[in-house]
Amino acid sequence: xxxxxxxQIRCVGQDPxxxxxxxxxxxxxxxxxxxxxxxxxxxxxxAILGHYERLNQAIANxxxxxxxxxxxxxxxxxxxxxxxxxxxxxAVSSLFIDGSDVRDALxxxxxxxxxxxxxxRAKAMHQIVDSIQYDGHSKExxxxxxxxxxxxxxxEQQSKDGASTC
Numbered sequence: 001x002x003x004x005x006x007x008q009i010r011c012v013g014q015d016p017x018x019x020x021x022x023x024x025x026x027x028x029x030x031x032x033x034x035x036x037x038x039x040x041x042x043x044x045x046x047a048i049l050g051h052y053e054r055l056n057q058a059i060a061n062x063x064x065x066x067x068x069x070x071x072x073x074x075x076x077x078x079x080x081x082x083x084x085x086x087x088x089x090x091a092v093s094s095l096f097i098d099g100s101d102v103r104d105a106l107x108x109x110x111x112x113x114x115x116x117x118x119x120x121r122a123k124a125m126h127q128i129v130d131s132i133q134y135d136g137h138s139k140e141x142x143x144x145x146x147x148x149x150x151x152x153x154x155x156e157q158q159s160k161d162g163a164s165t166c
Contacts, residue, residue, distance in 0.1 A: 004141065025145075030092055030093070033092050034089055034092055034093065037085050037088055037089050037092070038089070040081075040085060041082055041085045041086070041089075044078045044081055044082050044085070045082065047074075047078055048075055048078045048079060048082070051071050051074050051075045051078070052075065054068075054071055055068055055071045055072065055075070058071065112124075127146060128145055128146060129143060129144075129145060129146070130144040130145055130146045131143070131144050
């Protein structure tokens with residue numbers, strides 16, 4: 001099965017339809033992640049505004065600094081998470097892959113595969129292959145891929161290639 005999967009991965013990079021579908025799936029995954037992060041960020045920002053309102057009310061009512069320290073801690077925690085979300089959104093947005101990423105990573109897969117240790121092969125498989133399913137009735141094997149894993153694999157191999165030529 002391993003050789004079959006490797007051959008399929010290599011050939012996939014040469015199939016324009018598969019490249020197009022992989023790109024579309026990657027965009028959907030990225031957009032879904034970004035939308036989820038935006039919703040979380042918006043909810044946190046609303047909560048922060050509510051905390052500031054409570055803080056202002058506490059100050060207006062003559063509360064001492066120690067009595068509103070809890071509110072300040074909650075604001076700080078939520079602001080920290082907003083900052084983390086912004087970083088995540090930036091990182092996720094940079095993961096958009098293009099056709100050349102897919103073709104390059106998958107087209108040279110067999111060559112790269114031969115140079116990998118067993119542990120590196122397992123890692124590469126987990127990065128690129130989402131699932132492998134075999135239909136015993138029709139005797140068909142189907143493979144679905146992690147589109148973002150393709151870019152990660154390609155970047156790692158380019159980094160290794162660059163490091164080994166220096």
